[in-house]
Amino acid sequence: MIAAMGGLDAIAFTGGIGEHQPRIRGTIVDGLGWLGAEVDDARNSGGEPRLDVAGSKVPILIFPPDEEREIARHVAQFSAG
Numbered sequence: 001m002i003a004a005m006g007g008l009d010a011i012a013f014t015g016g017i018g019e020h021q022p023r024i025r026g027t028i029v030d031g032l033g034w035l036g037a038e039v040d041d042a043r044n045s046g047g048e049p050r051l052d053v054a055g056s057k058v059p060i061l062i063f064p065p066d067e068e069r070e071i072a073r074h075v076a077q078f079s080a081g
Contacts, residue, residue, distance in 0.1 A: 002035065010059040011037055013051075019064055025051065029060060 022044045029039040036057025043051045052060040
C-alpha cells in the first residue's frame, strides 16, 4: 500500500499497544527503515508524542485515543436524529 500511495506522510501509533509498548513500536519502525523512518530510542522509551530522530524522512507520532468522546459524539448524533 505504501508504494501504491507514493510514500507515507507519517507513521501514527494509537491504542493500547501504540501508546504503551515501546518495544513493539521500535520493531515496527525498524521494519520500515527502508522508508527513511528512524525512531529515537530515548523518546520512544519515554512515550513522547513525537518519536522520530532529527533527519528522519517520516514523522513518527503517538496519538492517544479518546474512545469515550467518540462514543458520546455518536450517541449525540443518534439521539438528535
